[in-house]
Amino acid sequence: xxxxxxxxxxxxxxxxxxxxxxxxxxxxxxxxxxxxxxxxxxxxxxxxxxxxxxxxxxxxxxxxxxxxxxxxxxxxxxxxxxxxxxxxxxxxxxxxxxxxxxxxxxxxxxxxxxxxxxxxxxxxxxxxxxxxxxxxxxxxx
Amino acid sequence: xxxxxxxxxxxxxxxxxxxxxxxxxxxxxxxxxxxxxxxxxxxxxxxxxxxxxxxxxxxxxxxxxxxxxxxxxxxxxxxxxxxxxxxxxxxxxxxxxxxxxxxxxxxxxxxxxxxxxxxxxxxxxxxxxxxxxxxxxxxxxxxxxxxxxxxxxxxxxxxxxxxxxxxxxxxxxxxxxxxxxxxxxxxxxxxxxxxxxxxxxxxxxxxxxxxxxxxxxxxxxxxxxxxxxxxxxxxxxxxxxxxxxxxxxxxxxxxxxxxxxxxxxxxxxxxxxxxxxxxxxxxxxxxxxxxxxxxxxxxxxxxxxxxxxxxxxxxxxxxxxxxxxxxxxxxxxxxxxxxxxxxxxxxxxxxxxxxxxxxxxxxxxxxxxxxxxxxxxxxxxxxxxxxxxxxxxxxxxxxxxxxxxxxxxxxxxxxxxxxxxxxxxxxxxxxxxxxxxxxxxxxxxxxxxxxxxxxxxxxxxxxxxxxxxxxxxxxxxxxxxxxxxxxxxxxxx
Numbered sequence: 001x002x003x004x005x006x007x008x009x010x011x012x013x014x015x016x017x018x019x020x021x022x023x024x025x026x027x028x029x030x031x032x033x034x035x036x037x038x039x040x041x042x043x044x045x046x047x048x049x050x051x052x053x054x055x056x057x058x059x060x061x062x063x064x065x066x067x068x069x070x071x072x073x074x075x076x077x078x079x080x081x082x083x084x085x086x087x088x089x090x091x092x093x094x095x096x097x098x099x100x101x102x103x104x105x106x107x108x109x110x111x112x113x114x115x116x117x118x119x120x121x122x123x124x125x126x127x128x129x130x131x132x133x134x135x136x137x138x139x140x141x
Numbered sequence: 142x143x144x145x146x147x148x149x150x151x152x153x154x155x156x157x158x159x160x161x162x163x164x165x166x167x168x169x170x171x172x173x174x175x176x177x178x179x180x181x182x183x184x185x186x187x188x189x190x191x192x193x194x195x196x197x198x199x200x201x202x203x204x205x206x207x208x209x210x211x212x213x214x215x216x217x218x219x220x221x222x223x224x225x226x227x228x229x230x231x232x233x234x235x236x237x238x239x240x241x242x243x244x245x246x247x248x249x250x251x252x253x254x255x256x257x258x259x260x261x262x263x264x265x266x267x268x269x270x271x272x273x274x275x276x277x278x279x280x281x282x283x284x285x286x287x288x289x290x291x292x293x294x295x296x297x298x299x300x301x302x303x304x305x306x307x308x309x310x311x312x313x314x315x316x317x318x319x320x321x322x323x324x325x326x327x328x329x330x331x332x333x334x335x336x337x338x339x340x341x342x343x344x345x346x347x348x349x350x351x352x353x354x355x356x357x358x359x360x361x362x363x364x365x366x367x368x369x370x371x372x373x374x375x376x377x378x379x380x381x382x383x384x385x386x387x388x389x390x391x392x393x394x395x396x397x398x399x400x401x402x403x404x405x406x407x408x409x410x411x412x413x414x415x416x417x418x419x420x421x422x423x424x425x426x427x428x429x430x431x432x433x434x435x436x437x438x439x440x441x442x443x444x445x446x447x448x449x450x451x452x453x454x455x456x457x458x459x460x461x462x463x464x465x466x467x468x469x470x471x472x473x474x475x476x477x478x479x480x481x482x483x484x485x486x487x488x489x490x491x492x493x494x495x496x497x498x499x500x501x502x503x504x505x506x507x508x509x510x511x512x513x514x515x516x517x518x519x520x521x522x523x524x525x526x527x528x529x530x531x532x533x534x535x536x537x538x539x540x541x542x543x544x545x546x547x548x549x550x551x552x553x554x555x556x557x558x559x560x561x562x563x564x565x566x567x568x569x570x571x572x573x574x575x576x577x578x579x580x581x582x583x584x585x586x587x588x589x590x591x592x593x594x595x596x597x598x599x600x601x602x603x604x605x606x607x608x609x610x611x612x613x614x615x616x617x618x619x620x621x622x623x624x625x626x627x628x629x630x631x632x633x634x
Contacts, residue, residue, distance in 0.1 A: 074161035081158055085151060087144075094147045095203040 006055060013055035020048035028123055029116075038119035042126025049131060058138055069131040076124025083117040145191060146200045146215035148184035149223045149262040152177050157255030167246050171238050174251040178234060181258065182227035189220045193616065197630035199268065207632050208332040214268035214631055217617035218468060222265045222395060225472050228599065229387045229479045230258050235592040236483050237380040239585050240490070245378075248290060257283040257384065264392050268631055270321065271328045273396065274314050277360070281307050284389060287381045288373065299376035306369040310359035317352040324349065331631035334403050334624050343408040350405035350412045354397065354419075361393025363453060364422035367446050371430065374442045379486030382438065386445050387479040391471060394449055398456050398467065402621040409459055417457035421548055423450030424555045431562035435497045437485045437570070440562050441478070444521065447555055448474040454548055455536040463539025465618045469607075470532030476600045477521050477528060481563070483593040484514045488570055490589065493580035497566065502575030510590050511571040513597055518567055520600055522560035528604030 024044035031037030052061050087096040099113035144151075156177030160170055192198055198215040201207060215223075234254060241250065260280025267273050285307075289300040322328060324345055325336035337346055355366070362370040370390070374382055397416070405412050423446050430443030452474065455467030485495075487510055492500045504511040516527070523529035533552065540549035582589075603610060620627040 070164075071162060074158060077158045077161070081151075081155055085155070091143060093200050093202055093204050094144050094151070097203065 010055045013051055017048045017051050021045055038122030039126055042123040046127045046130035050134060069128045073125050073128030076121045076128055080118050080121025083114055145188055146198050146213045146266055149181050150259055152181045153255045153258040157252050160252045164249055165247050167243060170251045174234055174255055178227060178231045185220060185224035185227055188215055192217050192220055199631055208327055208329045211272050212268040212631055213266050215266055216620050217613060219265040221472060221617055223262050225475045226261050226388055229475055232479060232592040232596050233380050233383050236589060239588045240380055245291060253283045253286045261388055261392055265395060268330050269328050270318055270330055274318060288377045296376045299373045302369055303373040310356055314356045317356050320349050330403060331628040334628055337404055347408050347411055353400050357393045357396040361390045361449055362446055363449060364419045364426055371442050375438055379482060383479045383482035386482055387475045390445055390449055391475055394452050401456055403624050403627060413457045413459055417454060420450045420453035420457055421551050424551055428555050428558040432558060436495050437488060437566050438495045440566060441481050441485055444559060447559060451552055455539060458539045458543040460539040460542050461622055462535050462542055464621050465614055466532045466535025466539055468614050468617050469535060473528040473532050476596055480517050480593050480596040484517060487586050487589045490582035491578050491580045491586055497569045500570040501573040504571040505575055507586055513594055515567055517597055518563040521563055522556050526605055528600045531607045
């Protein structure tokens with residue numbers, strides 16, 4: 001096979017993938033008040049990783065991000081289930097969320113809501129599933 | 142503990158998630174899935190005791206009041222189905238430990254079974270029609286994995302058909318829910334029932350009722366929509382087949398039972414007549430299939446279709462007797478079908494083939510298995526002291542009580558065919574001269590027999606102790622006869 005030179009693609013990817021990941025994290029945290037949330041945030045993070053896969057290859061991505069994406073899916077599910085099940089400890093119906101306002105050092109008065117924990121679970125599951133699908137198809141001969 | 146109705150869903154969900162962390166460690170997989178299933182059964186028993194004492198249990202998820210949030214509604218019917226699901230799953234997991242190769246168990250088998258249980262228990266317990274759709278997808282996606290796991294040629298071919306037909310029926314389910322939402326503007330099942338009663342416009346509701354019959358008929362394999370079932374169920378290995386045969390079609394039957402008694406009870410002349418006719422045709426078509434084949438799997442698979450027809454006929458006549466018989470028969474059929482599939486699986490493990498021509502004279506070497514199968518056959522056909530009798534008796538009485546002649550007679554006639562088809566396996570497989578057996582797993586036969594025998598013990602005590610079970614069934618039927626009980630429990634007006 002002829003060796004191709006991907007210099008432009010790889011250099012651009014280094015910059016772009018960071019911007020995409022930042023944007024996806026912004027989308028993730030914006031979900032409560034504006035459009036966005038765990039699903040679209042996770043999908044966009046996965047898209048950044050796929051861009052890395054396109055510019056480099058599966059082994060390189062495995063070196064820089066040594067995640068087992070199946071475990072990531074499981075961990076995300078566990079976080080989501082435990083967040084919802086946490087309400088069992090207080091003897092209120094499953095999925096009852098709690099929130100309050102806190103004064104954080106840098107951010108000032110911020111409302112923290114347990115729904116974010118659930119969303120983190122969704123975020124991880126979406127990344128885990130997308131990457132598992134793409135890696136599995138990519139690796140099979 | 143107000144979260145009691147949730148536990149049968151939460152326990153297998155948590156177990157399934159935890160199992161995902163170490164899919165290759167078979168011993169841990171087996172142990173945890175057995176523990177979780179036993180815990181689910183225990184939770185279901187506690188739930189039944191609670192319902193027996195205090196009536197229908199509801200739980201508004203997220204503390205949102207009834208028509209706005211998603212309620213979980215455990216009436217006696219759904220709690221009994223959850224319990225039966227747990228028992229069946231436990232027996233199948235127990236059987237799988239001996240039956241399946243390690244290779245198989247290493248690839249997410251137990252995880253899929255746990256998620257299957259999550260979906261089934263959820264579909265039985267939910268009080269929201271769209272949530273029911275979501276739980277349908279949960280168990281369907283697990284079943285897609287289970288049907289294709291192993292990757293044999295037949296499995297790949299049949300899984301394509303199975304997935305295709307279920308994707309289509311799920312799309313129809315969503316459209317049916319969309320139509321219903323467009324008409325009544327709510328998704329809460331109790332609230333839907335209230336709104337339909339206020340609507341006073343039978344035309345469009347009848348159309349939606351038939352739409353739902355189409356959807357759940359595809360899942361539950363009634364007459365013109367059963368065509369995918371024999372092929373798809375023939376492909377996967379026996380434990381998976383037992384799960385599918387006992388549970389998956391029954392959740393379609395449960396959904397028809399629920400919607401046709403809670404939503405669509407206003408214009409019964411049309412909808413329930415169609416349901417009755419289709420149920421009878423399912424019985425006929427199932428009987429033809431059960432007579433035609435000499436493949437042990439196929440004979441039992443066609444018996445599933447017969448049972449679905451019998452139960453739905455009980456629903457269609459809408460008399461207290463008919464509904465009570467349908468519930469009796471539903472629970473009996475889940476247990477006995479699992480037992481039959483497990484026993485037939487042992488015969489296949491011994492003979493190394495599923496065709497009757499390669500079997501014969503097994504009673505000499507395996508008398509216990511033979512007689513267990515014999516009792517299971519009698520129970521399936523409905524011989525008096527055993528479990529199939531009381532349900533069918535009530536359904537037939539309900540049919541005659543509603544002034545019908547043909548329906549009950551077809552059901553009585555089908556019993557003979559069921560008995561003949563299942564006894565065909567007994568006479569050809571267990572009697573006669575012994576043959577050369579090529580099965581690689583013949584040495585496992587006695588260990589495989591134990592879970593099947595446990596199921597048979599449960600089935601026999603269910604039949605013999607019908608008097609003790611009866612109050613529970615009567616309580617399960619109450620909200621089916623009078624939807625007001627269900628609505629009041631959910632909306633608490």
